[in-house]
Amino acid sequence: xxxxxxxxxxxxxxxxxxxxxxxxxxxxxxxxxxxxxxxxxxxxxxxxxxxxxxxxxxxxxxxxxxxxxxxxxxxxxxxxxxxxxxxxxxxxxxxxxxxxxxxxxxxxxxxx
Numbered sequence: 001x002x003x004x005x006x007x008x009x010x011x012x013x014x015x016x017x018x019x020x021x022x023x024x025x026x027x028x029x030x031x032x033x034x035x036x037x038x039x040x041x042x043x044x045x046x047x048x049x050x051x052x053x054x055x056x057x058x059x060x061x062x063x064x065x066x067x068x069x070x071x072x073x074x075x076x077x078x079x080x081x082x083x084x085x086x087x088x089x090x091x092x093x094x095x096x097x098x099x100x101x102x103x104x105x106x107x108x109x110x111x112x
Contacts, residue, residue, distance in 0.1 A: 006029055006039065007042060010025060010029065010043065011047055011061070011067065013025070013028070014049065014059065014060075015066065018060065018061055019059065019060050022036045022040075022058070022059060025059070040059055047065065048061060048062035048065045048104060049061050049062075062104070065104065071103070071104040072099075072102045072103050072104070077102075080095060080099055083095065084096065084099070
């Protein structure tokens with residue numbers, strides 16, 4: 001299994017489970033815990049993955065995230081949000097529905 005294949009398999013596993021531990025993923029994929037953390041670091045640049053330490057800690061994927069769905073990039077969402085106040089009526093409602101449907105809810109925003 002290549003690095004790319006393993007990382008894809010990790011994100012797929014996390015999307016199914018929503019949570020796992022680095023030890024379990026390391027055992028499942030036959031790599032070290034350090035390798036899993038390197039994979040998670042790389043995956044977190046593209047996917048809404050985060051880790052928590054301590055009791056109840058582990059590796060999580062954002063609850064609303066689905067692999068089979070397309071999302072707006074942060075830049076796309078910011079642009080549409082900037083344009084939204086310039087629209088009125090039905091156009092404003094349509095733009096808001098696009099944002100609601102395709103903007104990924106960021107776990108960092110929700111925890112503030």
